[in-house]
Amino acid sequence: MTADRPPLTLHGYPVSNYVNVVRAALIEKGLEYTLSVRGAAQDEAFLSLNPMGKIPVLETEEGALAETVAILEYLDDRYPARALRPTGAFAAARARQIVNLVQVYVEVPTRSLFPGVFMGGENSPPVVVAARATLDRASAALVRLARPAPFLLGEHMTNADLFAFYSLDISDRLGRFVWGRSMIAECGLEAWSAAMRDRSSTKVVLADFEADFARYLNDKGAIYRAPDDGRLAHA
Ligand SMILES: N[C@@H](CCC(=O)N[C@@H](CS)C(=O)NCC(=O)O)C(=O)O
Incomplete structure (x- = not known):
């Protein structure tokens, strides 16, 4: 991560309902992120981020994550200040x-x-x-x-x-x-x-x-x- 680049990069495009769920969660949680507008792909570079080659992918300081529910859970665990999971x-x-x-x-x-x-x-x-x-x-x-x-x-x-x-x-x-x-x-x-x-x-x-x-x-x-x-x- 560089000083001027937020640690979170969301790969995907705004037509995708899955991408939009993650993007909305990032905004609701008040997190800075970069949106890298791109589609799904099966090339080696993208498969190394998501083995299924689908969007969304969230690049974090710890590595790349895919599957919307996994990303949502990570965001809530990693950035709990504004929780998006109910308590209990x-x-x-x-x-x-x-x-x-x-x-x-x-x-x-x-x-x-x-x-x-x-x-x-x-x-x-x-x-x-x-x-x-x-x-x-x-x-x-x-x-x-x-x-x-x-x-x-x-x-x-x-x-x-x-x-x-x-x-x-x-x-x-x-x-x-x-x-x-x-x-x-x-x-x-x-x-x-x-x-x-x-x-x-x-x-x-x-x-x-x-x-x-x-x-x-x-x-x-x-x-x-x-x-x-x-x-x-x-x-
Ligand atoms: N189970 C995945 C589904 C993601 C998904 O299906 N994304 C679509 C875009 S909305 C996609 O990448 N489609 C291209 C493909 O299936 O190769 C998730 O929860 O993130």
């Missing part, structure tokens, strides 16, 4: 339960439809049906589990809020386009989502997302249009 074993486990639920049953099925919606490819009907079934089960689970007060684990915003917000945001955009259905509304999370959207960290992260997302969709020749523009839902 049960609340911490409940936060992790929400993160896992959202990652496996919201993010992953949503991502399975990225090729046909955001990337100029196609989604086969069985893939669309399977994604919808998992999303329906996840939204029913979130209705039971997530009772924001005002945040998912109560008074304080936590990593569960950040992870859920950036995953549900992209799932909601995709779901409104594909099925004309809002994941956020179906989970009863509109007020929570609006409160999250109003945070200064979110404003920074989403401003970069919106600009890059428009460029990304254009480059990919994607069929996706923001649902408010009057286009009908596509299956």
